[in-house]
Amino acid sequence: MSAGRLERKPFLAVAVTVAFFAWLYLPIVAVALFSFNSAKSLSVFSGFSTRWYSDFFSNSALLESLSASLRIATVAALGSLVLGTMLALGLERITSRPARAVGAVTLMPLVTPEIVTGVAALLLFTGVGLKLSLSTVTLAEITFSIAYVTVIVRGRLGSMSPEVEEAARDLGCTPWQALRLVTLPALFPALLGSGLLVFALVFDDFVLAFFTTGVDPQPLPVRIYSSIRFGISPAINAVGTLMLLVSGLLIVAALLLPRLFNRKTSSLDLITGGERR
């Protein structure tokens, strides 16, 4: 045994890592577990039951909120995808000083505390006399999400050689055809990834939705928050578990869809920085 300290098993590091993940995920596991509890207790598991799920699916107010959240997330994902991609293309091509300043400003929503964005959106909407509703939530969420799309799409654009689009022009494409036939397909993993990311972020966003929503129907997180004030029901656990499932499916989709389209890089690689080449 001539190996030094470095070859010993790093027990402490393993223990800390296990503790970290336990701290992070045990509460979530508990939520999922107790959503199947037959009793109302949140501390004693008395038997398996799906009654809280039936509760949820027979609660029309919660269902309406779920549908509202899904619609908001879909529209916000599509809207911010279109605007964010256009912004990314513009910023990548125009290299003047003002354009670089604009580029920096687009990152602001990522660092602005969400509560500030929420209050600002509320002041804007009431200031111009817009009635708060699901539309105002959607508008606020799109504004907030553009930055994510822009950052991810620009990252992809930056790794693409400008010669690729020139090659398309060289081979007979008008600028519009070059965008449609070459640039956008090359951006596909980034578009898919940022779209799914925005969907997941908006779907369970509370702060912005809380400030900008009207009375009825409310987005799901806001609805959950309001119902908690009247006592915690395990039905909330069921809703939470369902939301977890939706987010999980989105991540799997982001991982798998590009592979189905026979691509080497999945869109998640762009977010996690695991892109090859």
Place this chain on the structure above:
Amino acid sequence: MTTPVTPAETRAVAVPPAASSAVSLRGLTKEFGGTRVVDRIDLDVAAGEFFSLLGPSGCGKTTTLRMIAGFNDPTSGTVLVGGEDVTSTPPHKRDVNTVFQSYALFEHLDVRGNVGFGLRRKGVDRSTIDQRVSEMLELVELGPRAKDRPAQLSGGQRQRVALARALINRPKVLLLDEPLAALDLKLRRAMQVELKTIQREVGITFLFVTHDQDEALSMSDRVAIMNDGVIEQCGTPEDVYENPTSVFAASFIGTSNLMQGTYAGGEVRVAPGLAVPVPGLTGSAEGDRLSVAIRPEKIWMSDFAPSMVQVPGTIVSTSYHGATTQYLVSVATGITLTVLEQNLPRMRADDRWAPGDRVRIGWHPEHAVVLR
């Protein structure tokens, strides 16, 4: 007040393009933020020619190519392709195609999709496209990889896809921007031969941009040496190598023994005791400062002919290069010449000179080239 002159009228005054030329440039100039990158270039590339633009990085050769392709707009001047003025024609309407340095393949399409891209844009019918793509893949020996994605190919294969994708459109001119620069040396040599063979086979005009002098000399029908945005010299590879007309051309292509001196009595006096005869020189007056260059392989160290200029010298250093041996020979104060000798079969190691040896070197007078 002078009457405004339209660009068309200025062009009419300039040299008319040769009828058979595939590309003609007239006074082509490009400035980026006040810096002149390409400076009033005139150039005619004949149809079917393999023509190289050779120069160091930053000499303006790629910018020139990009102006012909239409990716950069000239500040002034004209680009003609097949005798037609395309100066303000967008890239997709020009009858030229480009092989990019980065290859710029479409990663979301397979090899067939990449190669057939241009024909699909032209609206050629599907069966013709299929047939021509197959022919082209045959030509670049990529038939078995037709269904592969670019990411699955090696560097050399990607290079061939880029070539096939451009060639299939049968452009009037194929522009190649350092297409071999990313390949390793061995593959590069193989591709040089292959590229030349393909060019002969298809008969399309190639305009090839490179900083590699070997590449330019071995492949081209004609070479233009570019430096600082201007063409220093243009001619056949033999011509630009044997008869460089400028100091830059002499030193950029191969190595040269460059000497400065004063012209007097049919000689350039380089140093006390060293004069280089320059017979038949015209256009220079007594007392002019001139540069004169002699190629290292044109200097002999034995078997002198009577007509040769002979000078005594001392070996300073020797270096063995396999096929050749390079000597540095001191011939006068401050003047050291490089001499390259073939290592012939009859020569053994002890036949070669050693540092300190007193030698005689000699050259034919016509191999001393005067530069301006």
